[in-house]
Amino acid sequence: xxxxxxxxxxxxxxxxxxxxxxxxxxxxxxxxxxxxxxxxxxxxxxxxxxxxxxxxxxxxxxxxxxxxxxxxxxxxxxxxxxxxxxxxxxxxxxxxxxxxxxxxxxxxxxxxxxxxxxxxxxxxxxxxxxxxxxxxxxxxxxxxxxxxxxxxxxxxxxxxxxxxxxxxxxxxxxxxxxxxxxxxxxxxxxxxxxxxxxxxxxxxxxxxxxxxxxxxxxxxxxxxxxxxxxxxxxxxxxxxxxxxxxxxxxxxxxxxxxxxxxxxxxxxxxxxxxxxxxxxxxxxxxx
Numbered sequence: 314x315x316x317x318x319x320x321x322x323x324x325x326x327x328x329x330x331x332x333x334x335x336x337x338x339x340x341x342x343x344x345x346x347x348x349x350x351x352x353x354x355x356x357x358x359x360x361x362x363x364x365x366x367x368x369x370x371x372x373x374x375x376x377x378x379x380x381x382x383x384x385x386x387x388x389x390x391x392x393x394x395x396x397x398x399x400x401x402x403x404x405x406x407x408x409x410x411x412x413x414x415x416x417x418x419x420x421x422x423x424x425x426x427x428x429x430x431x432x433x434x435x436x437x438x439x440x441x442x443x444x445x446x447x448x449x450x451x452x453x454x455x456x457x458x459x460x461x462x463x464x465x466x467x468x469x470x471x472x473x474x475x476x477x478x479x480x481x482x483x484x485x486x487x488x489x490x491x492x493x494x495x496x497x498x499x500x501x502x503x504x505x506x507x508x509x510x511x512x513x514x515x516x517x518x519x520x521x522x523x524x525x526x527x528x529x530x531x532x533x534x535x536x537x538x539x540x541x542x543x544x545x546x547x548x549x550x551x552x553x554x555x556x557x558x559x560x561x562x563x564x565x566x567x568x569x570x571x572x573x574x575x576x577x578x579x580x581x582x583x584x585x586x587x588x589x590x591x592x593x594x595x596x597x598x599x600x
Contacts, residue, residue, distance in 0.1 A: 340580065343573045343576050343580075344573075345573075346360075346569055346570050346572075346573035347360055347570065347573040347574040347576070347577040348360070349570060350570055351569075351570065356570075360570045360571050360573070360574035361574045361577075361578065363574070364558075364562070364571050364574045364575050364578070367558070369558055372552075373552060373555045373557070373558050374555065376462075376463070376553050376554060377531070377532060377554050377555055379463045380462075380463045380466050380467065380531065380534060380554075381528065381532070383463050383464060383466075384466075384467045384470050384471070384527065385524060385527060385528060385531070387467055387471055388471065388474075388523065388524075388527055389520060389523075389524065391475065392475050392479050392482055392523070393482060393513060393516065393520065395415070395475075396479050396482035396483045396485075396486060397486065397508050397512065399415075399479065399483050400483060400486045400487070401504065415475070415476035415479045415480065424536055424540060426469060426472065426473040427469060427536055427537050428540065430465075430468070430469050430472070431541070431544050434456045434457060434465070435453040435456070436450055436451055436452065436456065437452070437453070453545065454545065454548065457541060457545055457548050457549070458548075459548065459549070462541075462549060462553070466534065466537045466538070469537055470531070470537070474527070481519065482516060482519060482520075482523075485515075485516055485519045486512060486516065489511070489512060494507055494511065494512075497511055517594060518594065518596055521590050521591070521594045521596055522596070524590060525586070525587045525590050525591070528586055528587075529583040529587070532555070532556075532579050532583055533556050533579070534553075534554040534555075534556060534557075535556035535557055535560070538550070538553035538554055539557060539560075551565075555575055555578075555579060556575075556579070558575060559572040559573075559575040559576055560572070562575065
């Protein structure tokens with residue numbers, strides 16, 4: 314008998330194998346460690362209480378929360394706005410060049426992108442040093458003051474990650490029927506009204522999808538503060554974020570079980586927030 318859908322199954326098979334090997338198995342392994350001790354005995358919630366009672370835990374939560382507020386707000390506002398602008402400019406023949414420029418910074422994601430920003434944020438060597446000095450910053454230490462770190466991490470994350478989402482939103486906008494927009498124009502709607510009342514509501518599910526994935530990625534903040542801590546001799550600290558704290562538990566304190574508990578807490582928070590967004594937004598409802 315013929316195997317229906319075999320082409321689709323073959324395309325998905327490689328991803329499923331990788332998902333199991335590098336997603337489900339490590340998750341199960343972390344859950345096992347989070348509820349056991351070094352000897353493998355079940356300990357209940359003791360590892361979670363040990364992590365929560367650490368004096369660095371509360372400040373790490375505050376740091377990540379503040380970063381997420383800046384990151385998600387800037388992403389939703391500017392990604393949707395730039396995607397709308399990109400579509401408006403498509404008629405003028407510059408859309409392809411802008412899409413390329415938006416997407417280029419994504420090639421420097423991760424540690425490479427952070428290293429570029431360490432260079433940019435140092436007024437003594439930065440190509441925009443004149444702008445930093447005009448804002449009153451004359452040294453690298455002044456730029457990366459602890460109170461400014463959430464905004465700096467937001468700039469780095471936006472620079473490396475927003476371009477891909479702009480292209481995604483641009484593609485979603487192109488799927489909106491021209492007849493709907495034409496009807497709005499006939500009824501007297503201008504560009505702002507069409508965007509606010511038609512295009513953005515029709516992008517709702519894509520925006521929710523973007524928020525879910527970026528929230529999950531934002532809670533994993535690690536590379537930016539870790540490299541900044543090394544470059545600035547501890548200004549950010551080795552325990553600025555929850556992921557850094559888990560890393561410190563595992564490799565400085567040799568306490569893998571408490572580190573796993575922090576990781577499981579991040580997993581639970583990410584799944585819970587995703588569930589709330591999906592349920593409240595009607596993500597799987599048919600249009």
